[in-house]
Amino acid sequence: MTVWNVILLASLAVLVLKLVGYLVPPSFMERPAPARVANLLTVALLSALVVTQTLERSQEIVLDARVPAVLVAAVLLALRAPFIVVVLSAALVAAGLRLLGWMS
Amino acid sequence: MASSDTSAAVRASLAVGLAVAAYGVSFGALAVASGLDVWQTCVLSLFMFSGGSQFALIGVLASGGIAAAPAAITSAALLGVRNALYSMRMAAIIGGPWWRRLLAAQWTIDESTAVSTAQPTLRGQRVGFWVTGAVIYVGWNLTTFIGAILGDLVGDVRMYGLDAAAAAAFLGLVWPRLRSRQPIAVAAGAAVVAAVLIPWLPPGVPVLAAAVVALVVGMTNWLGSRAATAGGGPS
Numbered sequence: 001m002t003v004w005n006v007i008l009l010a011s012l013a014v015l016v017l018k019l020v021g022y023l024v025p026p027s028f029m030e031r032p033a034p035a036r037v038a039n040l041l042t043v044a045l046l047s048a049l050v051v052t053q054t055l056e057r058s059q060e061i062v063l064d065a066r067v068p069a070v071l072v073a074a075v076l077l078a079l080r081a082p083f084i085v086v087v088l089s090a091a092l093v094a095a096g097l098r099l100l101g102w103m104s
Numbered sequence: 105m106a107s108s109d110t111s112a113a114v115r116a117s118l119a120v121g122l123a124v125a126a127y128g129v130s131f132g133a134l135a136v137a138s139g140l141d142v143w144q145t146c147v148l149s150l151f152m153f154s155g156g157s158q159f160a161l162i163g164v165l166a167s168g169g170i171a172a173a174p175a176a177i178t179s180a181a182l183l184g185v186r187n188a189l190y191s192m193r194m195a196a197i198i199g200g201p202w203w204r205r206l207l208a209a210q211w212t213i214d215e216s217t218a219v220s221t222a223q224p225t226l227r228g229q230r231v232g233f234w235v236t237g238a239v240i241y242v243g244w245n246l247t248t249f250i251g252a253i254l255g256d257l258v259g260d261v262r263m264y265g266l267d268a269a270a271a272a273a274f275l276g277l278v279w280p281r282l283r284s285r286q287p288i289a290v291a292a293g294a295a296v297v298a299a300v301l302i303p304w305l306p307p308g309v310p311v312l313a314a315a316v317v318a319l320v321v322g323m324t325n326w327l328g329s330r331a332a333t334a335g336g337g338p339s
Contacts (some may be wrong), residue, residue, distance in 0.1 A: 007147055010161050010176065013184065014154050018154075018187045022195045022208065037323065040180055040322045042278075045183050047298075048311040051153060051298040052167060059306070061302055061303065069269065072207070077276060080235050
């Protein structure tokens with residue numbers, strides 16, 4: 001499988017999901033349980049991605065400059081900083097710690 | 105006055121649309137850092153056009169490479185499931201011939217649904233949907249391209265802290281959804297499941313395993329209130 005295949009297959013899957021609601025009667029997803037699962041699914045996957053992107057390196061848990069960077073991001077989010085500021089600050093913290101040689 | 109409904113909807117659309125379009129820069133830069141080229145990055149924003157799914161795809165590819173393709177596609181699709189929920193809400197609002205719904209489908213995302221459903225009149229809801237969708241579609245694709253070019257100039261991903269930026273991006277995406285006990289519990293449970301499984305499963309698969317937490321809590325409605333069924337929704 002090439003990267004292009006991955007991009008096109010995944011894009012098709014996401015588009016089909018967007019079409020679902022316009023094609024099928026709304027009765028299924030308007031029931032509380034499927035609607036709740038759909039919303040919680042988003043939370044679970046994003047949260048798991050935070051963890052793997054922060055801790056994983058070559059299938060091992062590695063504590064490096066990403067950890068303080070994400071903690072700074074959390075503080076900024078709590079202070080209602082804009083998304084772009086949060087992302088840039090995390091990059092700066094990690095890059096700075098590595099430049100100083102304090103963390104890998 | 106119909107015109108005041110319309111102008112209120114347009115104002116809301118522009119405010120949300122312009123803010124969100126700026127996310128595209130981070131996506132473009134991080135996508136290139138994860139190994140995609142500039143064109144692949146731009147095609148993702150044009151065709152997939154759903155921030156969470158796009159970030160998930162490049163995140164899993166960044167850690168697992170092409171071997172993680174099935175996990176990457178599945179993560180992106182699972183994060184797209186909520187769009188089906190939104191399109192069911194929007195189907196009643198959009199109306200009109202089938203081709204208009206087809207066009208609307210691609211623009212049915214968190215923000216267009218949120219702006220639309222917040223408007224008091226049907227006319228405002230339609231204007232809110234189309235203007236937000238258009239502003240974000242154009243802005244997101246333009247800023248993706250700019251970000252991809254910038255990312256291309258940046259050579260070393262770790263030296264510039266782009267790996268940490270990716271983690272922060274996911275935190276920024278999940279943060280607005282953590283407003284009640286149930287999603288907070290799911291986020292915590294999913295985080296633990298993913299962390300525990302990292303050494304045991306191939307890259308990307310721990311993320312998919314964490315989805316089970318949402319399934320269990322969602323089906324049993326553990327920690328849920330009656331209001332929680334309507335909660336979550338677009339941020």
